[in-house]
Amino acid sequence: MGTKGIKGSSVRLSTGRAAAVVAAALLVAGCGTQTAAGGAGPADPAPGGVHADTLDTRGPTPPPTAYPSAELPYTRGPATPSGPCPDSGMRIVPGLTDPAMGLRVLDVVLTNCGEGTFELYGYPRLELAESDGTPVEGVRVLKGTKDVTLAVGDPGPRRLTLRPGDSAVTVLVWRNTYADTTNPPVTVDRVTVDPGLGRGTQTVVPDPPLDLGSTARLGTTAWRKG
Template identity: 40%
Template structure:
């Protein structure tokens, strides 16, 4: 079995939403699915939610979380920006981030570093920030790098990250669950063309 994530939009406080969970095609020999359980519910402001699949926000830029990787305490997760509009646009430098707690309040005491060199050399060399022009349908990615090292102090977990593609852009809040341990640092790599 695998976990499935589904976004339900515009649910007010205290409201209930009913729906159908579709498990998809089972692998041969897998037991029949007879029930589903909600493991976690997260929330973001409706105006900052990532665009629904198949839709394009008025800005023409869709922002979301990319794939993640974790090994030996080193964690890397991607951000992805797609030009779903009709005009070319350019992103440059580093995504602008705000780290948020469960109540969407600011998480303090974390240094956001340009690049990952201060975190690890194992993630490969940092690239110099360069302008990335996104034609319609084009995409770029940026990686967030951290160590889940726990020493003295209280480990910090950051469930949400408010992302701006560049200064002045509308914010999008993504659910990333960054487990920062007690390092107090998060490395951010620059936007690069998506493979």
């Protein structure tokens, strides 16, 4: 009977020690949790290694906005006056036609080759013809370019004083779209220019000709200093 009592006491003692160890472990774990929550130590990583990234509130970068240019950059053709000066004291010559994705641009240059000074204002008056002189009908010659394109700016009418040797430029703008197959495309071989000076007109031959297709519109800019 005494021996059984001793063994029973031993079992109860072992159980008490085990309870003490578990209590101590829980106390340590509780302190560790309190420390992380209180900010005194590093927080434990989330299970599985998952962690939260910093949220970027700036949003996506918007794409660049494209704006039409005020003037279409193009290479101006040679328009160097040659030969004797006409009696009118002015010489009008065409540059080279510059194509750009169906858009056509042509400089027409007026030069004061005389000895006097004159003033120029507004838009040129144009008459269009085929190579044999037959008038081209049904084409609207516009004051301005906005009904043809926004890529070529029109400065609007300005009063220009042209002294001997000075030049002024008007820009002709059109598209060569051809959508009406019931009629042949319109081609202009000769352009008669009246600058509005009371000094007569001059006819220029653009090279290549004006291929207006079926658009029936020809835009012009006001005269500006060349």
